[in-house]
Amino acid sequence: MDSEQLLGKFITVEGPDGAGKTTLINGLTAKLEASLKVPLVLTREPGGDPIAEQIRRIILDPANTALDPRAEALLYAASRRQHLIHTVLPALTAGHLVLCDRFVDSSIAYQGYGREIGEAGILAINEFATDGRQPDLTLYLDITAEEGIRRIQANRSEADQNRLDVETIDFHQRVHQGYQVLREQYPDRIQVIDATQSPEAMQDEALRIVQSHFPQFFA
Numbered sequence: 001m002d003s004e005q006l007l008g009k010f011i012t013v014e015g016p017d018g019a020g021k022t023t024l025i026n027g028l029t030a031k032l033e034a035s036l037k038v039p040l041v042l043t044r045e046p047g048g049d050p051i052a053e054q055i056r057r058i059i060l061d062p063a064n065t066a067l068d069p070r071a072e073a074l075l076y077a078a079s080r081r082q083h084l085i086h087t088v089l090p091a092l093t094a095g096h097l098v099l100c101d102r103f104v105d106s107s108i109a110y111q112g113y114g115r116e117i118g119e120a121g122i123l124a125i126n127e128f129a130t131d132g133r134q135p136d137l138t139l140y141l142d143i144t145a146e147e148g149i150r151r152i153q154a155n156r157s158e159a160d161q162n163r164l165d166v167e168t169i170d171f172h173q174r175v176h177q178g179y180q181v182l183r184e185q186y187p188d189r190i191q192v193i194d195a196t197q198s199p200e201a202m203q204d205e206a207l208r209i210v211q212s213h214f215p216q217f218f219a
């Protein structure tokens with residue numbers, strides 16, 4: 001986020017399904033709070049605001065098999081706008097550290113590449129939704145599509161798998177490819193963490209990256 005009025009910092013966590021984003025965020029939160037000088041705001045996309053959470057339920061409902069790919073992309077962007085305006089920007093204005101599970105990169109990877117809508121169209125609707133705002137730092141959890149889906153199938157009942165989790169392996173491989181393109185486009189913003197490490201090792205690495213990017217936020 002590069003607006004001068006925003007005193008806080010916006011960190012996103014990205015990666016294929018099953019990469020361990022939720023696990024990382026939970027563990028990293030405890031480690032950050034031990035030494036952070038400012039409040040930490042945890043949030044997620046789609047969701048992170050009451051109306052955005054309602055949109056999330058529509059998008060992820062496995063019963064919504066007829067959802068058109070562009071309608072899906074627009075719903076993610078609508079949810080993102082609501083979340084940005086009502087949760088993220090107020091926290092950044094107040095000087096908080098915002099840690100968000102997914103943001104625009106997910107739309108590029110999943111809708112742009114996974115659904116094969118293309119990067120340009122997804123960028124255009126997200127430019128409108130976010131006024132072109134980008135995270136200050138992105139932690140990308142690096143794992144293959146196959147291993148991510150294996151983890152989900154091994155650990156989540158079918159009833160707990162969402163409409164995207166149950167997509168084909170080809171879809172998840174295209175998503176992974178989309179993330180590789182993003183890593184090449186934004187090598188400074190996107191910091192890569194090997195997601196085949198233990199959860200504890202991943203959390204320690206993430207903490208080191210956040211502290212080195214924003215030392216002013218730590219005691």
Ligand SMILES: Nc1ncnc2c1ncn2[C@@H]1O[C@H](COP(=O)(O)OP(=O)(O)OP(=O)(O)O)[C@@H](O)[C@H]1O
Pocket residue numbers: 015016017018019020021022023024151152155156165195196197198199202
């Ligand atoms: N470093 C790890 N090594 C092995 N298994 C892990 C690791 N991190 C998480 N897992 C397991 O993999 C599964 C998926 O983890 P998690 O829910 O954190 O991923 P996620 O990226 O948030 O997934 P999704 O995007 O689908 O919500 C869980 O069962 C979790 O226990």
Ligand SMILES: Cc1cn([C@H]2C[C@H](O)[C@@H](COP(=O)(O)O)O2)c(=O)[nH]c1=O
Pocket residue numbers: 017044045046076101102103104106107108110111162164165
């Ligand atoms: C923000 C965003 C998300 N997705 C996908 C990625 C996941 O499959 C689900 C969200 O589920 P999670 O358990 O919270 O990771 O939605 C997407 O396709 N496009 C997006 O912009």
